[in-house]
Amino acid sequence: xxxxxxxxxxxxxxxxxxxxxxxxxxxxxxxxxxxxxxxxxxxxxxxxxxxxxxxxxxxxxxxxxxxxxxxxxxxxxxxxxxxxxxxxxxxxxxxxxxxxxxxxxxxxxxxxxxxxxxxxxxxxxxxxxxxxxxxxxxxxxxxxxxxxxxxxxxxxxxxxxxxxxxxxxxxxxxxxxxxxxxxxxxxxxxxxxxxxxxxxxxxxxxxxxxxxxxxxxxxxxxxxxxxxxxxxxxxxxxxxxxxxxxxxxxxxxxxxxxxxxxxxxxxxxxxxxxxx
Amino acid sequence: xxxxxxxxxxxxxxxxxxxxxxxxxxxxxxxxxxxxxxxxxxxxxxxxxxxxxxxxxxxxxxxxxxxxxxxxxxxxxxxxxxxxxxxxxxxxxxxxxxxxxxxxxxxxxxxxxxxxxxxxxxxxxxxxxxxxxxxxxxxxxxxxxxxxxxxxxxxxxxxxxxxxxxxxxxxxxxxxxxxxxxxxxxxxxxxxxxxxxxxxxxxxxxxx
Numbered sequence: 001x002x003x004x005x006x007x008x009x010x011x012x013x014x015x016x017x018x019x020x021x022x023x024x025x026x027x028x029x030x031x032x033x034x035x036x037x038x039x040x041x042x043x044x045x046x047x048x049x050x051x052x053x054x055x056x057x058x059x060x061x062x063x064x065x066x067x068x069x070x071x072x073x074x075x076x077x078x079x080x081x082x083x084x085x086x087x088x089x090x091x092x093x094x095x096x097x098x099x100x101x102x103x104x105x106x107x108x109x110x111x112x113x114x115x116x117x118x119x120x121x122x123x124x125x126x127x128x129x130x131x132x133x134x135x136x137x138x139x140x141x142x143x144x145x146x147x148x149x150x151x152x153x154x155x156x157x158x159x160x161x162x163x164x165x166x167x168x169x170x171x172x173x174x175x176x177x178x179x180x181x182x183x184x185x186x187x188x189x190x191x192x193x194x195x196x197x198x199x200x201x202x203x204x205x206x207x208x209x210x211x212x213x214x215x216x217x218x219x220x221x222x223x224x225x226x227x228x229x230x231x232x233x234x235x236x237x238x239x240x241x242x243x244x245x246x247x248x249x250x251x252x253x254x255x256x257x258x259x260x261x262x263x264x265x266x267x268x269x270x271x272x273x274x275x276x
Numbered sequence: 277x278x279x280x281x282x283x284x285x286x287x288x289x290x291x292x293x294x295x296x297x298x299x300x301x302x303x304x305x306x307x308x309x310x311x312x313x314x315x316x317x318x319x320x321x322x323x324x325x326x327x328x329x330x331x332x333x334x335x336x337x338x339x340x341x342x343x344x345x346x347x348x349x350x351x352x353x354x355x356x357x358x359x360x361x362x363x364x365x366x367x368x369x370x371x372x373x374x375x376x377x378x379x380x381x382x383x384x385x386x387x388x389x390x391x392x393x394x395x396x397x398x399x400x401x402x403x404x405x406x407x408x409x410x411x412x413x414x415x416x417x418x419x420x421x422x423x424x425x426x427x428x429x430x431x432x433x434x435x436x437x438x439x440x441x442x443x444x445x446x447x448x449x450x451x452x453x454x455x456x457x458x459x460x461x462x463x464x465x466x467x468x469x470x471x472x473x474x475x476x477x478x479x480x481x482x483x484x
Binding site for chain 1: 360370422440463
């Protein structure tokens with residue numbers, strides 16, 4: 001008996017059945033996709049386990065909400081700097097700088113709070129929950145096990161000042177009340193000065209101007225982390241930025257976090273209750 | 277008075293907004309405006325997008341200040357600045373030239389005139405090879421520029437005008453911080469974060 005002949009001659013082998021079945025499913029999916037009466041879930045397909053997508057709330061974004069968001073960034077920066085003071089290890093000049101930065105952010109937060117109330121809103125006096133959950137907490141966790149926590153804390157401080165500067169820069173255009181526009185533009189300039197100050201006080205003249213400004217690449221330190229600079233572009237950037245922190249893995253890679261100016265998912269809407 | 281040496285004029289005659297530079301500049305501004313639009317999703321305001329006639333009058337004055345600043349940084353380089361100070365003067369001068377071109381791009385005004393009074397006020401202090409003297413003069417200039425832009429900001433009506441000015445004033449602050457360090461004053465946090473500043477007066481432009 002020829003076993004091979006027997007298999008190849010049968011009408012529907014197991015392999016063929018699987019092929020036919022697969023083809024049928026594919027065609028059915030194609031037909032269904034082309035159909036006019038689409039039913040069921042129309043959201044994009046997802047593979048693997050991921051947290052469910054949550055739609056941002058559909059609350060009104062008025063001047064008060066934008067000013068509350070501005071306040072939340074200031075309080076986020078204050079919280080981070082206070083943690084840096086608690087951790088210690090700063091020399092006298094570093095301690096004095098951090099205390100000045102906290103005072104400056106508190107002054108801006110107070111001004112944003114007063115402007116919020118002037119717009120009929122309730123002043124926000126907490127950190128930004130979305131930023132804390134998605135950025136600050138994981139970054140600080142990564143820094144705990146870093147090979148160079150000082151480097152990472154400084155880079156985090158620069159990144160937060162840059163984020164505050166970008167956010168206030170955007171808000172200065174978006175807000176409608178003249179006092180609020182001027183206050184946020186001043187806050188943008190102050191955060192820009194603070195970012196630059198952290199860099200020049202730690203890196204000196206080497207940190208003045210990024211080679212990026214003249215079209216070159218940004219060099220990295222011996223551990224492979226990009227250097228920070230006081231001036232990174234000719235115009236104030238409002239684009240997203242990356243922050244690299246933590247200990248390198250076996251491939252030399254470190255955790256990278258993306259910082260973006262607040263949007264629908266991180267606004268402090270008027271309907272939100274304080275979380276602190 | 278027309279300053280000797282470099283001319284701020286790099287266009288021989290008045291250019292309209294359809295020149296290549298204007299187009300490139302306009303695209304740059306469009307990019308900035310798009311970034312802002314993406315960053316903050318908010319109902320469209322009633323503000324016009326392109327500079328109004330009143331905006332253009334203000335931005336023309338700003339353009340003339342930027343060209344004067346460019347000349348001042350160039351004069352410092354000619355005077356013999358070296359090392360870090362020379363790099364700073366080179367990059368900051370080009371920054372101001374870029375700002376002038378940006379204003380020209382969004383308004384259609386030619387970038388061929390500068391604020392003579394502003395130039396005259398600083399020219400002797402910039403014409404030095406001493407990095408500290410240069411840095412102090414430039415620090416004052418950048419802080420005054422930042423204060424002036426902040427003062428005039430709410431007078432600007434168009435989104436494009438405000439977007440460009442906001443993106444310049446933050447760099448004025450960064451440049452001032454670098455210059456404070458170059459001048460050896462970065463340990464004084466009051467000077468770094470709350471520096472004295474005066475509003476720059478507009479003046480009758482001088483064609484060169």
